[in-house]
Amino acid sequence: MNVEQTAVLVAFGLCAFLALAGALGMATTMSMFRSGIFLMASFIGVGGLFILLAADLMGLLQIMMYIGGMLVMILFMVLFMHDPGGSMMAGMPDMMSPIERFFSRGLQPEPEPEPDEKADDDTGSSLKEDAGHDAMNRDEMDHADKAAGHGSHGGMDHAHMDHGSTSCGDMDKMGDMGGMDMDMSMVTPVRPVAAWGAAAIGIGLFALLLLRPDWPVAGQHPNPDSARAVGMMLMHKYMIAFEGAGFLILLGIFGAVFLARTNQHAEAPGRALPVARREDPPPAESGPAPGHEEGKWS
Amino acid sequence: MGIAGKTLLVTLALLAGAWVSGRIERVLMRGEPGAMHQAGTAAVHLGRRDRWLYPIGPAVALAAVLLGAVVMPFGPALVGEDLQIGVFYFIVVIDFAVLGIALSGWGANTGHAVEACYRAVAQLVAYVVPLGMAVVGTIMMAKSLSTTRIVEAQQGVWFIVLQPLGFALYLVTGLMQCYRAPFLEPFADSVVGGVLGVSTGPEALIWRLALSGLLLLVAAMGAVLFLGGWSGPWLPAPLWMALKTLGLMILMLAGGRMVRPLSVARMLGLSWKVLIPLGLANVLLVGGLILLKIGPTG
Numbered sequence: 001m002n003v004e005q006t007a008v009l010v011a012f013g014l015c016a017f018l019a020l021a022g023a024l025g026m027a028t029t030m031s032m033f034r035s036g037i038f039l040m041a042s043f044i045g046v047g048g049l050f051i052l053l054a055a056d057l058m059g060l061l062q063i064m065m066y067i068g069g070m071l072v073m074i075l076f077m078v079l080f081m082h083d084p085g086g087s088m089m090a091g092m093p094d095m096m097s098p099i100e101r102f103f104s105r106g107l108q109p110e111p112e113p114e115p116d117e118k119a120d121d122d123t124g125s126s127l128k129e130d131a132g133h134d135a136m137n138r139d140e141m142d143h144a145d146k147a148a149g150h151g152s153h154g155g156m157d158h159a160h161m162d163h164g165s166t167s168c169g170d171m172d173k174m175g176d177m178g179g180m181d182m183d184m185s186m187v188t189p190v191r192p193v194a195a196w197g198a199a200a201i202g203i204g205l206f207a208l209l210l211l212r213p214d215w216p217v218a219g220q221h222p223n224p225d226s227a228r229a230v231g232m233m234l235m236h237k238y239m240i241a242f243e244g245a246g247f248l249i250l251l252g253i254f255g256a257v258f259l260a261r262t263n264q265h266a267e268a269p270g271r272a273l274p275v276a277r278r279e280d281p282p283p284a285e286s287g288p289a290p291g292h293e294e295g296k297w298s
Numbered sequence: 299m300g301i302a303g304k305t306l307l308v309t310l311a312l313l314a315g316a317w318v319s320g321r322i323e324r325v326l327m328r329g330e331p332g333a334m335h336q337a338g339t340a341a342v343h344l345g346r347r348d349r350w351l352y353p354i355g356p357a358v359a360l361a362a363v364l365l366g367a368v369v370m371p372f373g374p375a376l377v378g379e380d381l382q383i384g385v386f387y388f389i390v391v392i393d394f395a396v397l398g399i400a401l402s403g404w405g406a407n408t409g410h411a412v413e414a415c416y417r418a419v420a421q422l423v424a425y426v427v428p429l430g431m432a433v434v435g436t437i438m439m440a441k442s443l444s445t446t447r448i449v450e451a452q453q454g455v456w457f458i459v460l461q462p463l464g465f466a467l468y469l470v471t472g473l474m475q476c477y478r479a480p481f482l483e484p485f486a487d488s489v490v491g492g493v494l495g496v497s498t499g500p501e502a503l504i505w506r507l508a509l510s511g512l513l514l515l516v517a518a519m520g521a522v523l524f525l526g527g528w529s530g531p532w533l534p535a536p537l538w539m540a541l542k543t544l545g546l547m548i549l550m551l552a553g554g555r556m557v558r559p560l561s562v563a564r565m566l567g568l569s570w571k572v573l574i575p576l577g578l579a580n581v582l583l584v585g586g587l588i589l590l591k592i593g594p595t596g
Contacts, residue, residue, distance in 0.1 A: 033351075033404050034350075034351070037351065056381075057383055057386075060383065060386060060387055060390045063390055063391075064389070064393065067393045067394065067396070067397055068393060068396075068422060071396060071397065071400055071419045071422065072422075072423060074400070074419075075416060075419045078416075105349070105350075106349040106350060107348075108346050108348075224382065225382055226382075227382060227383050227386070227443055
């Protein structure tokens with residue numbers, strides 16, 4: 001085996017490892033951001049396999065699509081989802097299987113509740129030298145917070161915080177419900193079934209690979225100028241399908257823009273919100289949310 | 299020239315170019331240090347970093363620059379690897395820089411850095427389509443994706459003469475791509491320099507090298523695509539290429555500083571309402587020129 005073959009073998013091993021480990025990490029990590037990055041790594045590994053098969057154009061297309069596309073997808077995921085950093089599950093490693101714990105290593109658990117931090121800051125600025133007093137003060141504040149959270153649950157600014165800040169409010173809510181609100185987490189009862197099913201399918205595929213003795217191998221060499229060949233195919237033989245796909249995507253963009261537009265019709269329900277926003281909003285604490293009062297705001 | 303020699307050459311060219319771009323920026327910004335050099339003056343609260351994502355970021359960004367430098371021709375035979383699909387490869391691997399910013403920004407676990415991560419991804423959405431359209435014009439005329447062939451196609455007349463619109467588009471989108479003056483939102487002062495504000499020591503050095511290298515490569519690719527690359531009378535080929543790259547860098551940095559910095563939202567607006575229609579017009583114009591048999595023959 002000469003140097004070139006060894007290099008190809010090593011590259012194949014690396015790309016295959018990237019593809020497989022990326023897929024495994026994507027399915028098992030608790031952080032959605034990491035999940036997206038793992039999926040991207042997996043696809044980049046597949047792109048490397050394409051390049052090793054002398055389909056360099058396909059490989060680069062794959063990498064281009066999945067860097068840009070996956071980054072934008074991660075951005076939207078982070079903006080829309082409840083807990084993209086996986087901090088909720090990071091606080092309870094007991095609920096994870098070992099492989100999930102491995103791929104979720106280093107995730108940051110949810111921060112301490114807000115009042116504690118505030119107390120820290122206040123005392124830190126005024127009583128920086130007096131460490132003992134600082135700690136005592138913090139303890140006091142902790143107790144006060146617990147009393148407010150579990151006892152009366154009536155403090156005005158505590159209730160406000162529940163809805164105002166996302167990360168800290170959730171922790172409070174979880175504490176109130178006894179910490180067993182697992183509907184939002186990534187752990188579901190069907191998880192072991194899914195894992196075993198995936199393992200079975202993988203073993204079946206490997207068995208197919210091994211049990212089929214004469215895997216067909218094409219005799220011809222790959223086209224070195226594959227970009228030209230692909231371009232000719234797209235613009236000659238498959239031109240109708242290619243242009244049709246472009247037209248469909250254009251229609252999709254129009255549809256998305258149309259849906260995202262503010263409805264201009266006077267009686268459309270979506271119009272109430274922007275109109276209401278232009279007036280002076282009342283204090284947020286009193287009464288139900290302003291969107292429910294149609295007559296008053298439209 | 300073996301692969302080790304090529305690697306050394308590419309790295310040396312990149313280091314020298316990054317140093318030169320840093321000097322130019324310092325001369326231009328005399329008296330009013332910009333975000334790139336003044337990052338991190340405000341207080342940054344460092345959280346616990348992600349041990350996996352955060353350190354990979356600068357390495358991925360530097361890898362993008364190094365991989366992109368491979369196809370940059372500095373003379374008829376002075377190119378790391380003359381790929382058949384060189385320009386496409388360049389556009390693809392340069393995107394890894396955005397991935398690096400996203401990884402480090404998220405992994406740094408501070409509010410400013412995460413904001414910088416979002417901004418970098420949104421900026422990617424803004425520039426990627428018009429950049430492609432600016433490049434497509436030159437590819438159509440040169441009838442090749444190889445960087446050396448594109449330079450050889452400009453022996454008679456440079457593409458800047460035939461496609462001034464494409465050149466202007468390339469300048470604007472190139473500035474977006476390398477995060478310079480009007481488009482430095484991911485590294486702006488309002489987010490305390492983004493990932494630059496949270497990185498120190500070797501990481502900060504690698505970041506600055508990668509960002510300077512990004513500017514160098516974008517300018518060099520502009521010289522290859524529109525200014526005839528290494529071709530020119532009297533002087534040796536690499537010197538011409540270096541001079542053109544230098545001129546383009548100065549033009550981009552100085553021109554960009556004449557414009558008020560744009561937010562990412564306005565960048566997206568500019569991209570969709572101005573740059574993409576102009577890019578389509580550019581492609582149409584170039585197609586018309588080719589039909590009229592104006593431009594390189596053969």
